Amino acid sequence: MSSSPPPCAFLHSNSSFSKLYSPSTQPISCISRQLINYSSDGLVYSRPKTPIWAPAPSASRFKLFAVGGPKVVTGNSWEKSVLNSKVPVLVEFYASWCGPCAMVHRVIDEIATEYAGRIDCFVLHADNELQIANEYDIKAVPVVMLFKNGEKCETVVGTMPKEFYVAAVERVLS
Secondary structure, three states: OOOOOOOOOEEEEOOOEEEEEOOOOOEEEEEEHHHEEEOOOOOEEEOOOEEOOOOOOOHHHHHHOOOOOOEEOOOOOHHHHHHOOOOOEEEEEEOOOOHHHHHHHHHHHHHHHHOEOOEEEEEEEOOOOHHHHHHOOOOOOOEEEEEEOOEEEEEEEOOOOHHHHHHHHHHHHO
8 A cells, every 4th residue: 555645546435434546446545534625636635725645746746737727847948938938928936845835836727727828827846947946036935927928027926815816917918
């Protein structure tokens, strides 16, 4: 039995227990139903919204999010994906060890879905892409930056309500 479930696990509940299953339908663990909430973003949470398990600290963790959600950008794809984009771009700078980044990512995932086709959304691992993080003076994460025509237009630092991010997106789109 594995200590952490694979990225595509799902939950099955009966009257008193919930089992977390891997795609191969092998039970991973039994968890009391009283202690968990299942979230549409693919993670299982205990109360209050603390992950029971967390995906590996790599770009692969973003496989959990909805189709149309943010894509991973790296130093190799930065210029093409962000600076030369024909549509405005939102970039979330994150770190795998950062709890607030996970909260921001859920909001950015929603925004990416809601604004699909109007903006491109990306995530960049600030610890792995130090050159870009230094170029944009990223000293702490999470930071969300919006770019238009290759220029930085808006920045939201820290964990904020969704309305802050939406307002910044709307300003860039107008």
